Amino acid sequence: MKRKPKLAIAGLTACSGCQLTFLNCEREIPTILDRFQVSFFPLGESSGGDDERFDAALIEGAVSTAQDLATLFALRRASRLLIAFGTCALFGGVAAMNNQLCDRAELFRSVYGREPEKDLIPPAPFTNFVAVDFSITGCPPEKTDLVALLGSLLAGTLPPTTCYPVCMECRSRENSCLLLDRDELCLGPIIQGGCNARCPATGIVCEGCRGPVSQANVAQEMELLLERGFDREDIRRRMSRFTPGWNYEQRD
Amino acid sequence: MRMSWLPQGHLEAFLNLLEPYGTVHGPTVLENGVTALAPITSPDDLELKYRHTLIPPKKYLLPFRDPILTLNDGCYRPAPPVAPNLVLFGLHRCDLQAISYLDRVFLGDDPDPNYAGRRERLTLVGLSCEPDDFCYCDPAQxxxxxxxxxxxxxxxxxxxxxxxxxxxxxxGTGLFLSSDHLPSLLVPLAPPPTPQDPELRFSDNPLWEEYARICLSCGACSACCPTCYCFDVREYPSLDHGGNRLREWDNCLFKKHGEVAGGDFRRSRLDRLRYRFLHKYCGFSPLQGVTSCVGCGRCAKACPVGIDLRNVLEVTYRGAEPATTRDQATGTGEVS
Known part of the structure; x- marks a missing residue:
């Protein structure tokens, strides 16, 4: 019988929500466990040996401590494929939202009341440190994207990626446009789709949890929102909630 | 010439007459305020004076996501569409022309089985309209x-x-009265665009640069276009060694549309906009020289930044001043 692919599922600085997405696949978990060997999954209390090698490691979270970096390097070395799992791993996410606004050392002192450890790292995405083979965006990621990845791994490949903005699925669902029809601060045009416009379909604006879409015209979205009467700082705060590194001048 | 007259009071009986031909869908206003084609159970559901629906009737023929193959036991099999008989009631002339164009694309030399399967179960009932500021059409098409x-x-x-x-x-002979009325002829507010010279996409009209600067690439123009039919084909292996291959609406405003192994045919936003123009107004072979714009006006109305490709034609052909970006306050407020 063919060897089961070995999986590692781990988290760095994050809320564990992405790993919970795995546990939320109730219907698929029996099949997943039948097809894969989940060798390392601290949140689910599997512990692997030190010399374990993995076919794929799904890792959530931003890198913000020396321990995070050590875990990331160790899993990179031990895994054939490293998958950035969720928005924090891809863009820094919520932990990184204030990177541009405040000094880490000062922040540390005010929260912990002592001098910061010298290995403090401003929360950063994986690609700042290691090569990433595939990524699944979302805060949290869509279950369907996770299942598609696992199915593709079994077939010896990686899933096709979606590269359209939230507006595409939003229009196709015949939603009322929150940006144009209701004058709300919706980031749909510049945010990666694939969520089936989950929020706008229920009347909630797109807050950008899936990060920038590849062809985002960031400067024009900013201009449009300013023209529609929103405050520049409010727009920046909203945009940096999940992705701190926007280039607000980017048009191409 | 004697015409058949359906009195307003007979509309319900007329809808009943259509029922044997399939579930009747027609223009209605959804709970979220959007005008859409949706199932109709009584004439009260119908919005007979609607301008246009947000998403055109192509959604019935080319669904946003459409499974085309399933993989089981190492064997690919076609995924025939679940296509119930359907009556589309109240389609405007532009949308009927769009279906005629899609028929040419998908029922030509090598008919697309999914499209054909849905199309043959479709009964189309048109309805006259009143043109608005965004639309223009050629009743003769x-x-x-x-x-x-x-x-x-x-x-x-x-x-x-x-x-x-x-x-x-x-x-339904009892439903129709004889009448001497003649149908009123549509008077479009603007003349329809004729097929264009493909070289026009390279014109140095400054409007191209301006549009490329402001285009958000949100894709609304193409998603809402009744004749945009580009699709992407993707395959998703499943956990049980099977899989699904599906097609999904694609959009030439997106970067991935022009990407191939080793390169990108349309690297800039300007290239992508010009490509949309090329397809819409110049046509591809075998429909080279056939404009696929039916003048419904949805693209100009749905665009968050007021891009209207007709302006590129007008400026070039009439020597007019480049039009400025439409005031955001106009035309984007309604959803119908």
Whole structure:
């Protein structure tokens, strides 16, 4: 019988929500466990040996401590494929939202009341440190994207990626446009789709949890929102909630 | 010439007459305020004076996501569409012309089985409209339609356009009165664009640069276009060694549309905009020289930044001043 692919599922600085997405696949978990060997999954209390090698490691979270970096390097070395799992791993996410606004050392002192450890790292995405083979965006990621990845791994490949903005699925669902029809601060045009416009379909604006879409015209979205009467700082705060590194001048 | 007259009071009976041909869908206003084609159970659901629906009737023929193959036991099999009989009631002439164009694309030399399967189960009932600021059309262009209803005060003039249309009318003889009225002719507010010279996409009209600067690449223009049919084909292996191959609406405003192994045909936003122009107004082979713009006006109305490709044509052909970006306050407020 063919060897089961070995999986590692781990988290760095994050809320564990992405790993919970795995546990939320109730219907698929029996099949997943039948097809894969989940060798390392601290949140689910599997512990692997030190010399374990993995076919794929799904890792959530931003890198913000020396321990995070050590875990990331160790899993990179031990895994054939490293998958950035969720928005924090891809863009820094919520932990990184204030990177541009405040000094880490000062922040540390005010929260912990002592001098910061010298290995403090401003929360950063994986690609700042290691090569990433595939990524699944979302805060949290869509279950369907996770299942598609696992199915593709079994077939010896990686899933096709979606590269359209939230507006595409939003229009196709015949939603009322929150940006144009209701004058709300919706980031749909510049945010990666694939969520089936989950929020706008229920009347909630797109807050950008899936990060920038590849062809985002960031400067024009900013201009449009300013023209529609929103405050520049409010727009920046909203945009940096999940992705701190926007280039607000980017048009191409 | 004697015409068939359907009094307003007979509309419900007319809808009942259509029922044997499939579930009746027509223009209605959804709970979220969006005008859409959706199932109709009584004439009260119908929005007979609608301008246009947000998403055109292509959603019935080319669903956003459409499974085309399933993989089981190492073998690919076609995934025939689940296509119930359907009556689309109240389609405007532009949308009927769009279906006629899609028929040319998908039912040509090598018919697409999923499209064909859905199309043959579709009965089309047209309805006259009143043009708005965004639309323009050429009533003389071919339109796919079984029956057409011209709205007048207190009723409709009904004309059959296919054997199926004739059959429906013969089944409802009691419903129709004889009339001397003639259908009112549409008076479009703007002339329709004629097929364009493909080289026009390289024109140095400054409007191209301006549009490329402001285009958000949100894709609304293409998603809402009744003749945009580009799709992406993707395959998703499943956990049980099977899989699904599906097609999904694609969009030439997106970067991935022009990407191939090792390169990108359309690297800049300007290239992508020009490509949309090329397809819409110049046509591809084998439909080279056929404009696929039916003038419904949805793209200009749905665009968050007021891009209207017609302006590129007007400036070049009439020597007019480049039009400025439309004031954001106009035209983007309604959803209908």
């Amino acid at each position: 071919p339109a796919a339609v079984d029956l057409f209803l011209d709205q007048a005060e207190n009723g409709f003039l009904v004309t059959p356009h296919s054997p199926r249309g004739e059959k429906i009318m013969s089944e």
